[in-house]
Amino acid sequence: xxxxxxxxxxxxxxxxxxxxxxxxxxxxxxxxxxxxxxxxxxxxxxxxxxxxxxxxxxxxxxxxxxxxxxxxxxxxxxxxxxxxxxxxxxxxxxxxxxxxxxxxxxxxxxxxxxxxxxxxxxxxxxxxxxxxxxxxxxxxxxxxxxxxxxxxxxxxxxxxxxxxxxxxxxxxxxxxxxxxxxxxxxxxxxxxxxxxxxxxxxxxxxxxxxxxxxxxxxxxxxxxxxxxxxxxxxxxxxxxxxxxxxxxxxxxxxxxxxxxxxxxxxxxxxxxxxxxxxxxxx
Amino acid sequence: xxxxxxxxxxxxxxxxxxxxxxxxxxxxxxxxxxxxxxxxxxxxxxxxxxxxxxxxxxxxxxxxxxxxxxxxxxxxxxxxxxxxxxxxxxxxxxxxxxxxxxxxxxxxxxxxxxxxxxxxxxxxxxxxxxxxxxxxxxxxxxxxxxxxxxxxxxxxxxxxxxxxxxxxxxxxxxxxxxxxxxxxxxxxxxxxxxxxxxxxxxxxxxxxxxxxxxxxxxxxxxxxxxxxxxxxxxxxxxxxxxxxxxxxxxxxxxxxxxxxxxxxxxxxxxxxxxxxxxxxxxxxxxxxxxxxxxxxxxxxxxxxxxxxxxxx
Numbered sequence: 342x343x344x345x346x347x348x349x350x351x352x353x354x355x356x357x358x359x360x361x362x363x364x365x366x367x368x369x370x371x372x373x374x375x376x377x378x379x380x381x382x383x384x385x386x387x388x389x390x391x392x393x394x395x396x397x398x399x400x401x402x403x404x405x406x407x408x409x410x411x412x413x414x415x416x417x418x419x420x421x422x423x424x425x426x427x428x429x430x431x432x433x434x435x436x437x438x439x440x441x442x443x444x445x446x447x448x449x450x451x452x453x454x455x456x457x458x459x460x461x462x463x464x465x466x467x468x469x470x471x472x473x474x475x476x477x478x479x480x481x482x483x484x485x486x487x488x489x490x491x492x493x494x495x496x497x498x499x500x501x502x503x504x505x506x507x508x509x510x511x512x513x514x515x516x517x518x519x520x521x522x523x524x525x526x527x528x529x530x531x532x533x534x535x536x537x538x539x540x541x542x543x544x545x546x547x548x549x550x551x552x553x554x555x556x557x558x559x560x561x562x563x564x565x566x567x568x569x570x571x572x573x574x575x576x577x578x579x580x581x582x583x584x585x586x587x588x589x590x591x592x593x594x595x596x597x598x599x600x601x602x603x604x605x606x607x608x609x610x611x612x613x614x615x616x617x618x619x620x621x622x623x
Numbered sequence: 624x625x626x627x628x629x630x631x632x633x634x635x636x637x638x639x640x641x642x643x644x645x646x647x648x649x650x651x652x653x654x655x656x657x658x659x660x661x662x663x664x665x666x667x668x669x670x671x672x673x674x675x676x677x678x679x680x681x682x683x684x685x686x687x688x689x690x691x692x693x694x695x696x697x698x699x700x701x702x703x704x705x706x707x708x709x710x711x712x713x714x715x716x717x718x719x720x721x722x723x724x725x726x727x728x729x730x731x732x733x734x735x736x737x738x739x740x741x742x743x744x745x746x747x748x749x750x751x752x753x754x755x756x757x758x759x760x761x762x763x764x765x766x767x768x769x770x771x772x773x774x775x776x777x778x779x780x781x782x783x784x785x786x787x788x789x790x791x792x793x794x795x796x797x798x799x800x801x802x803x804x805x806x807x808x809x810x811x812x813x814x815x816x817x818x819x820x821x822x823x824x825x826x827x828x829x830x831x832x833x834x835x836x837x838x839x840x841x842x843x844x845x846x847x848x849x850x851x852x853x854x855x856x857x858x859x860x861x862x863x864x865x866x867x868x869x870x871x872x873x874x875x876x877x878x879x880x881x882x883x884x885x886x887x888x889x890x891x892x893x894x895x896x897x898x899x900x901x902x903x904x905x906x907x908x909x910x911x912x913x914x915x916x917x918x919x920x921x922x923x924x925x926x927x928x929x930x931x932x933x934x935x
Contacts, residue, residue: 401691447719448690448719449719449720455690456687456690456715457686457714457715457718457719457721458714459714460710460711460713460714462679463679463683463711463714463715466679466680466681466682466683466684466687466711467683467684467686467687467690467715468687469680469684469687470683470684470685470686470687470688470689470690470691471687471688471690471691472687473672473684473687473688474687474688474690474691474692474693475691477669477693478691496679497677497679497680497683497711500675500677500679500680501680501683501684503675503677503680504674504675504677504680504684507675
């Protein structure tokens, strides 16, 4: 657990969003909606909860993070760069020919990426495998994942949820980015997934619902993954798709879309204002 | 003569491997006693992981274990492990080059009475098409042991095709398994059979019979289907009149196709042979005894002989 104040964490989140925007730039399609909605979760994990730093990011005992909804990996790339593992400048090559920053997570190309995801629904099984192997190796790391809410429509997620509980892998923790939109529309319209906490509880997890943009609430929920928890922890985080840029919030249209130059400039202004507001509160 | 199925040799070989190396595991989806994956429990019960009936979860979990250096032999019937979990194998084993061993058990029509749903005739096609994936198909028990021992140190992903079809020992002891190499078991001058898996038993019998009838036959075994032994195929294509591939698999995508792919790139002036493929002719199997099914699809000794005589 790291010693950053709530204000520091909020500033980190605001900075992540600005970096994301600048890396995405304009005129190029990117997964804006899901990358922006999970920012606080990724912040709470890397800057508060996880035993993970520039000093130990390759150590066998490090905590691990897997972006199971692989299309939101840019948020993880940004944080890896903020930790000093990559450079923000190089991150601007994202999705370009020859870049180490692929459109979806690639364990061979990108140091710091822990799991090959991108085809949805496979991250939790992979995390269980890491946890099973780590247990036999006597390592006591934790494995955290972010799953998309649309991703929960994949049957494999529920196969894996059974496996986590069956093998008592209490060091595996999932956060569901419940941003309510998937590629083609609202999750509840396309294929309903609720009641989520009931579902996870019934699968042998301990589930709770939090405001996924409230860092204090997220940190408190993550505190429950302390090695003494009886069951694996599932945190269903209610979020806003595209959070932080007013005109892309709460719509599926920017799930994978490009901004015009004017939209980009407007978005940059909003994100800079957020940082300025926070700095005033310091 | 004692007979053995390659799945039995597999169970024994992995158990011995587990005795030697602490990082060897097996996984299965409620078929562990049939695939023989369960046999590892004689060495260490903890290194058999029962995944329930969930092939997709099994493959991805094994890949996660492989990312921490474990060598996991994942098992199910060939039809399920390659078909049901194809995307997991593509995305989390083959693409990231994870050291996972995909073991497809009860492959081919000799699976027998369970019928078409359980008989894998497309697994080689599916696995051969995946970049980075090695594909092996041992013919008898001893060769299976050699393949399993080799597989432990092989750095990338591997598909291992296994069978419940019992055969006597087919390959002389001095012919050792070499990854990527075909094995010459008999030389002739008119027809050469290219075989993979335990169907080699019928191929050897057919060659002997044909020889007695005055048709000189060679027999080559291909325990590795990827990478293919291109040199051996080129050599045979230049020496024989007929190359006949024999496999317990569809003629689309398996050994026959792999040989045809090599043919397609060869200098026509150096090709003497006509290529003929024996296998399932773009169809599924059905319930029946292994011997009955082999006969129906022309893969019994008489079927192979009759087909060959129709050529020469």
